[in-house]
Amino acid sequence: MIFLSRQLHNKQHNRQRETDMKKIFLIIRREYLTRVKKRSFIVMTILGPLLMAATIVVPIYLATRTNELKTVAVLDETGIFFEKFKDTDNIRFHYLVSDISTAKSDFSKSDDHALLFIPKTEVTLPTNAILYSEKSVNINVSSYIKNVMSKQIEELKLQARLSELQTDKKEPVSVDDILRSIKTSVDINTMKIGEDGKESKSYTEINMILGMFSGILIYFFIFLFGAQVMRGVIEEKTSRIVEVIISSVRPFQLMMGKIIGVGLVGLTQFLLWVILTFGIVTVVTSVMSSKDIGKSATEQMMHQKESMNAAVAGAIASQKESPEGMEGIMEAINSVNFPVMIGAFIFFFLVGYLLYAALFAAIGGAVDSEADTQQFMFPITIPLILSIVMAQYIIQDPDGPVAFWFSIFPLTSPVTMMIRIPFGVPYIQVILSMVLLLLGFLGTTWLAGKIYRTGILMYGKKVSYKELWKWIRYK
Amino acid sequence: MDLFSAHSVSKQYSNHKALDKVSIHVPDSHIFGLLGPNGAGKTTLIRIINQIIAPDEGELIFMGRELQPNDIAFIGYLPEERGLYKKMTVGEQAMYLAQLKGLSHHEAQQRLKYWFEKFGIRGWWNKKVEELSKGMQQKIQFLVTIIHEPKLLIFDEPFSGFDPINANLMKEEILAQKEKGATIIFSTHNMSSVEELCDDIALIDRSKVILSGAVRSIKKTFSTNTFGISYNSFEEPLQTILPPEFQVLSESHDMDHRHAQVKLPAEATPNDLIKSMLPHVIIYSVNEKIPSMNDIFIQAVTQQTTQPATRD
Numbered sequence: 106m107i108f109l110s111r112q113l114h115n116k117q118h119n120r121q122r123e124t125d126m127k128k129i130f131l132i133i134r135r136e137y138l139t140r141v142k143k144r145s146f147i148v149m150t151i152l153g154p155l156l157m158a159a160t161i162v163v164p165i166y167l168a169t170r171t172n173e174l175k176t177v178a179v180l181d182e183t184g185i186f187f188e189k190f191k192d193t194d195n196i197r198f199h200y201l202v203s204d205i206s207t208a209k210s211d212f213s214k215s216d217d218h219a220l221l222f223i224p225k226t227e228v229t230l231p232t233n234a235i236l237y238s239e240k241s242v243n244i245n246v247s248s249y250i251k252n253v254m255s256k257q258i259e260e261l262k263l264q265a266r267l268s269e270l271q272t273d274k275k276e277p278v279s280v281d282d283i284l285r286s287i288k289t290s291v292d293i294n295t296m297k298i299g300e301d302g303k304e305s306k307s308y309t310e311i312n313m314i315l316g317m318f319s320g321i322l323i324y325f326f327i328f329l330f331g332a333q334v335m336r337g338v339i340e341e342k343t344s345r346i347v348e349v350i351i352s353s354v355r356p357f358q359l360m361m362g363k364i365i366g367v368g369l370v371g372l373t374q375f376l377l378w379v380i381l382t383f384g385i386v387t388v389v390t391s392v393m394s395s396k397d398i399g400k401s402a403t404e405q406m407m408h409q410k411e412s413m414n415a416a417v418a419g420a421i422a423s424q425k426e427s428p429e430g431m432e433g434i435m436e437a438i439n440s441v442n443f444p445v446m447i448g449a450f451i452f453f454f455l456v457g458y459l460l461y462a463a464l465f466a467a468i469g470g471a472v473d474s475e476a477d478t479q480q481f482m483f484p485i486t487i488p489l490i491l492s493i494v495m496a497q498y499i500i501q502d503p504d505g506p507v508a509f510w511f512s513i514f515p516l517t518s519p520v521t522m523m524i525r526i527p528f529g530v531p532y533i534q535v536i537l538s539m540v541l542l543l544l545g546f547l548g549t550t551w552l553a554g555k556i557y558r559t560g561i562l563m564y565g566k567k568v569s570y571k572e573l574w575k576w577i578r579y580k
Numbered sequence: 581m582d583l584f585s586a587h588s589v590s591k592q593y594s595n596h597k598a599l600d601k602v603s604i605h606v607p608d609s610h611i612f613g614l615l616g617p618n619g620a621g622k623t624t625l626i627r628i629i630n631q632i633i634a635p636d637e638g639e640l641i642f643m644g645r646e647l648q649p650n651d652i653a654f655i656g657y658l659p660e661e662r663g664l665y666k667k668m669t670v671g672e673q674a675m676y677l678a679q680l681k682g683l684s685h686h687e688a689q690q691r692l693k694y695w696f697e698k699f700g701i702r703g704w705w706n707k708k709v710e711e712l713s714k715g716m717q718q719k720i721q722f723l724v725t726i727i728h729e730p731k732l733l734i735f736d737e738p739f740s741g742f743d744p745i746n747a748n749l750m751k752e753e754i755l756a757q758k759e760k761g762a763t764i765i766f767s768t769h770n771m772s773s774v775e776e777l778c779d780d781i782a783l784i785d786r787s788k789v790i791l792s793g794a795v796r797s798i799k800k801t802f803s804t805n806t807f808g809i810s811y812n813s814f815e816e817p818l819q820t821i822l823p824p825e826f827q828v829l830s831e832s833h834d835m836d837h838r839h840a841q842v843k844l845p846a847e848a849t850p851n852d853l854i855k856s857m858l859p860h861v862i863i864y865s866v867n868e869k870i871p872s873m874n875d876i877f878i879q880a881v882t883q884q885t886t887q888p889a890t891r892d
Contacts, residue, residue, distance in 0.1 A: 121650055124682060131679055139668060345663030349721070352630045352657040353680040562632070564661060575594045 128354045129362050136337065136366025141373065150374055154381035161382070162389050175218035175246055180208045182225035189257050196246055212237060213298060221250060230258045236295045247293055254291045262287040312527040313500050319450050320524040322375075324493050327458050327519065328486075330371040331465040335478065337363050338469025338561070347561045356558035360470075361550075364462040371458065449526050452539060457519025460546040461485070467553035470560030471568045488516035496524050503528040513538050515545025552577060582641070583608040583763040584629070584732055589638030591624055598624040599635070600787040606732075606765060606780070611758055613778035613795075614767040615873075617881060620784045622767045623660060626734055629765070630657050643731070653682045656730035660737045660767075662721050664709045671705035674724055681728040688727070695723050715746050722750060726757060733757060734765045739773060751777065771874040781873075783880055791880045795873070802876045805844045806869040807853060810837045811861040818842070821860045826853065837864055 140146055176197045181187060190198040201208050205222055212220040220237040234254060236247055266283060338360075341347040350359055468481040492511055499508040503525045511521035512530070518538045522530070559576040560568070588601040599621045606612045616622050627633045629640065631652060640647040643654070664673055671692075678688035696702045699719060709717060718741055726733065735754070739747045754777065758764060766778060774781065774795075782792035791798065806829065814821075818840045819828045826848070829841040842853060850866055857863060871879070 124650070124653075128680055131676065135676055139665075340665075344666055345659075345661045346665055348632070348659040348661055349657070349663070349677065349724075350680065351632050352655070352659070353652060353677070353682075356632075562627070579594075 125354075125358065129358050129365075132354065132359060132362025133366040133369070136363050137369050137373075140333070140367065140370045146370070146374065150377050150381075153374070153378045154385055157378065157382045158385035158389065161386050176216065177219045177221055177246060177250070178208065178212060178215070178217045179221045179223075180205060181221075181223045183223055183231050185231065185261070186223060186254065186257055190250065190253055193249065196249060209237060209298065213239075219246060223254075230261060230289075232258065232289060232291050234291065234293050236293050237298050238295060239298055247295065251291050251293050254293075255289045258289045258291070259287045262289065315446070315527040316500060316503075316524040317496060319446075319526075320496055320520045321493065323450075323454050323457055323519050323523055324489060326371055326375065326454060327461045327489060330367050330458060331461045333370075334364055334367050334462045335465040335469040336475065337367065338466050338557070339472065339475055339478075342470070342561055342564075343474065351561070356561060357554045360463070360466050360554060360557050364459060364466060368455070368458055368462065372455075446526055449535065450523060453519040453523050453542070456539075456542050456546050460515060460519075460542065460549050461489070463546070463550040463553035467556040467560070470553075470557035471563075471573060472560075473565060477567070488514075489520065492517040492520040495521070499524050503530075509534070513541060515542045518542050555579070581608050581644075582606055583643060584647075584765075585641045586625070586629070587639040587641070589625070589628060589635045589640065591621075591628065591633070591635050597787050599628075601638070602784065602787070602789050604782045604789065604792065606763060608763055609758060609761055610779040611754070611764045611766055611777050613774045613781035614765055614784065615769065615771075615774065615781055615877060616784035617769060621787045622784055623736060625784070626657070626659075626736055626765070626767060629732075629734060630655060653728065654731045655734065656681075656725040656728065656732070657734045658721060658725040658736060658738055660740070662718075664717055664720060666710040667708065669706050669708055670701075670712070670720055673709060674720060674727075677724040678727045681724075683728055691727050692723075695727065699723065714741055715743055718742055718750075719746065722753070726753075726762075729760075730762065732763050732765065734767070736767045737770075738766070738768070739770060769877075771872065771877055774873045783877065785881050785884050790884050791876070798876065799870060799873075802871045802879065804869070804871070805846060805848070806841055807844065807850050807866055808839065808841050808869055809853065809857070809866050810839050810864040811857065812837055812864065814838065814861040818857075822853075822856055826856070841869060 174195055174197060176199065177190070178201050179186070179190060179198055180201045180203065187200060192198060201211075203211070208220060208222070218238065222235045222237065223231055224233065224235070225231075231254075234250070236250065263283070266287060341350070341359075347359075354362075464485050468478055468485070471481060472478050495507065495511060499505075499511065499521060502508060508521065508525055511517045512525050512534070519542065522535070522538050526535070555577045556573055559579060566572075582605045584606040586602060586604050588603055589599055590597070590601055591599040602621070602625060604612075604614070604625075614622050614625065624633070628635050629647075631647070631649060642648075642651050668676070674692050675685070675688050678692060679685065683691070696705065701716070701719065704712065704716070704720075709720075712720070722738070725735075733754075738750060738754070742750060751773070754764060754766075766774075768774060778795055780792075780794050781798065782789050784790070817828070818831055818838075819826075822828065822842070825845045827843040829843055831838065831840045833839065844850070844853060850868070854863060854866060
């Protein structure tokens, strides 16, 4: 008997869960579809990428057009790269024969843009170089150097490999294998030399841009779509539909359904932006650079398959062409640890949104109209705005205590951590920040649920913080 | 048998008690009126039945067992504060609400089609809600409340916002639902609709049930044995021809007749009244002054106010 009744109970319980899930899905679907079908969504989806593509393409176009001549002094202890850096339209190289300390002091007095120092290596081929500069190094310069160095090393490796192959011709080796075995990536550290000759580590612009960009993106996403959640809740309250709905679903389900639905709208918009922006940028830049390069990637691949020697040589030759402008920037972008960056971005983007959206939903539940939201919006927006205001300091000192605490505290971590990540953050800090953010999310959602479920049934009452506190303590 | 009953349900908010040991019994297939002045606790009780809020104490029995979360599928609720999403089309909206009540897509579509046909509103399906008048919106709300054929229907002030024609339509539809076997809880302070519709009532005032039972028996207990009589050809005060224990409450006259209200002692019948008047006057009509629900409501509430409850 007991067994039977328990079984019955479990069955009921499962059915309950099933209908609950179905209802949440219905809510999510409604929230999603009504927003995606709106004209404003479609307009934003088209305008966004045009603006973003413009902000990417225009500066690059201008940068590649600058005729300012930059001189780079090269101190190559290895001797491998002597005369390998060919002058380009706006970079001149000259080679030094001295030691690093005199080179540095000479550099401070000269008009040179940068000093490239390739330290001697004992056994292996050199894969590190230091670029000293008074100002931040131009991306074109550092990526050109990087490119030349890696091509040179790859060529040396290839020659060694080919002579090896000629001595024992037994087994056939595929082109891909060879290409993979010689693939080299070069690290260039940029150091700033102050007026007084003092050195400090400087970060490449690309890290800053990436960090700032993703931080600002998260900031906007939270504000834009958090406010949409809030507006949605207020709409349900003012149109008096909320009580009709919560007679069918629990308030918490309605709140979460809305948060997830709006989040998916944001994600959709974001993905469309990325895809469209990427599409536009690719089309525009390929038009811009087609005259320089002339060969498409597919043609290169076809060549590579023709014959081994010719292919390898051809591939290298084609890649050796000056990687200016777009290609240079792409190269620099490729140097960032993207799997970590993208993974972290998605996490902080989503969980940060969820955390704030719950708070926004609570505000929406507590007030009667958007005009009343001010007093509650204030404490929520302060940490977000602060994390954007502090961004420029954090970028100056991405490992400092301010950066650390801001990237750990759940209300500021989504923005601040994303700013730090391109500079490299110890995994333990990233994980700590993620765990705290998740806990923060659970906490705010719990709190918001309590405020929300009381608030949505209160009409025409000015709510104070004291009142909210009472709502939180209701059973 | 009771379809639903509540047993000493209490709900405390931080600064006031919304419900104080409230018990009600809603018989199966009856229309049950939940009456009371504003702020008495009606809506709190209804929200508890709908499991929107939880009571602090008390027991809720539905269909012979304790009320369960799943039971909202058997309840249809039309709240006093009701509305629709303005930007959605009528059809989408109705489908959404019907599916939230647990109907499958197919079921929802078929039933809505039937009802839209019946109400003659088929053309509204693709209209946005904001294009409809308030009365039209009310129709849609009513329709989605009953769409899942619930056993228990709860209407909170259902006629507010309806014009008389639509109010009548709704009244008929509520009675039709009762015929079909639904039980209806009907919260209002509009007493005339209570007379027309309700079989039973509970009167809640300041968080407590102060009066409850079948409408007929309540009326009987509140009856004062008072009769109105219309007569003619007698100019003297009526009291002069009546026994002293018959109390004339009021006298008046218009062009044709004289009218009076007479309160009889408990054991007297209208026959005694007529007997004593017959030799002196021509009687045109005699009718019992049955207290209206409105009188009962006011009487019960004011009594409560003048004599604070002795229970606590």
